[in-house]
Amino acid sequence: MIAQPQPDRLVAHLAALVAIPSENPPGGERAVAEYVRDQLDPLGFTVRLEEYAPGRFNVEAVLENGPGPVFALNTHMDTVPAGEGWATDPFVLTEKDGKLYGRGSVDCKGPLAAMIEALQLMSEARDGWSGTLMGVFTGDEEVASEGAKFYCGRNSAIDMVIVGEPTANTTFSAHKGSYRPRVRVLGKAAHSGSPHLGENAIFAAGQLMPRIAAFHDDVLSQRSHPLVGNPSLTVTRIAGGHADNVIPDACELLLDRRLIPGETDDSAEAEIEALLQAAREDLGLCCEIVGKNATTGGATETAEDAAIVQTSLAACAAAGVAAPGPFGFQGACDLVHFIEAGATGTVIGAGDIRVAHKPDEFVPKDEFIASAGIYADIAQRVLSK
DSSP states (O other): OOOOOOHHHHHHHHHHHHTSOOBTTTOOOHHHHHHHHHHHGGGTOEEEEEEEETTEEEEEEEEEESSSOEEEEEEEOOBOOOOSOOSSOTTSOEEETTEEESTTTTTTHHHHHHHHHHHHHHHTTGGGBOEEEEEEEESOTTTTOHHHHHHHTTOOOOSEEEEOOOSTTOOEEEEOEEEEEEEEEEOBOEETTSGGGSBOHHHHHHHHHHHHHHHHHHTGGGOOBTTTBOOEEEEEEEEEOSSTTEEOSEEEEEEEEEEOTTOOHHHHHHHHHHHHHHHHHHHOOEEEEEEEEOOSOOOEEOOTTSHHHHHHHHHHHHTTOSSOOOEEESSOOTHHHHHHTTOEEEEOOSSOGGGTTSTTOEEEHHHHHHHHHHHHHHHHHHHBO
């Protein structure tokens, strides 16, 4: 029988984790990884810290307890920068009106603390389950998911995984992905006093942008996924020119293409390339994709009838969640990398994603405590004898 989460211990874990800065950039998850190791090593887990890049860490904790599936709890150890505008110290966990405030409280040190608690509860009830229980906690999710990409690229033993992100303790079984190409539009430099002798690349980019908007409105908005909705395409950055008195000979646009399950970087790139080719032919523009910026990753989904989805829904409902799902994330997360490595999985965690990345980030205390019980319940159901 799995014991109930201990609220005081849970809050103490979260307070300790919030007090450890792991803002990304620059990252630096070592101290968080060491904290996880110090909590799980005494419980019998084999804990390994993996430095996948200088100063950047993943941590893997493994508890083998007989034959059976391999089940993992995963979340990330980095946070976005604290920023300005906080009413309290972002690195001191502060409780007020049933909410726990601090950077990472909801994204994602809250899920991390709850998963540490769930792993402890499972370690203390080994007679009731059989299989391999893992905690896999990764770095860099907030920028490019390099930690999860590195880990999943070398490990394919996990059968099922729960990824911790704020979902109000409901089950999310799909999420969007992102692809960000850089498009360069060329012109011809000239003295700005004689603009007719040049070709203004910024003006040329201005001709391209309505076509980008039209592709979003006329094509992408007509597609839909039942859980995550529509894909999208927009421009998020523009840079052009190098001097105040020179007609710019180049202008670069950063496009943000949000993918839905079934779409890939390659399929999105092919559509954008076709858009650019039409602009070359129709408008005489000189434009091309010259690279891409790193993203968290692609889109993915786990089928609703998969065992991990049904188990997740049952555990969320048992915890009193009125509408357990399944739902879909509008953003991206690390689930895609575990699925690409052969696992099935869902995303579950306390709190509301809309308060993440903001000043006065918080997680509701009751949801936070309940999430640890949900994680332990899912683990027990997956690994039950």
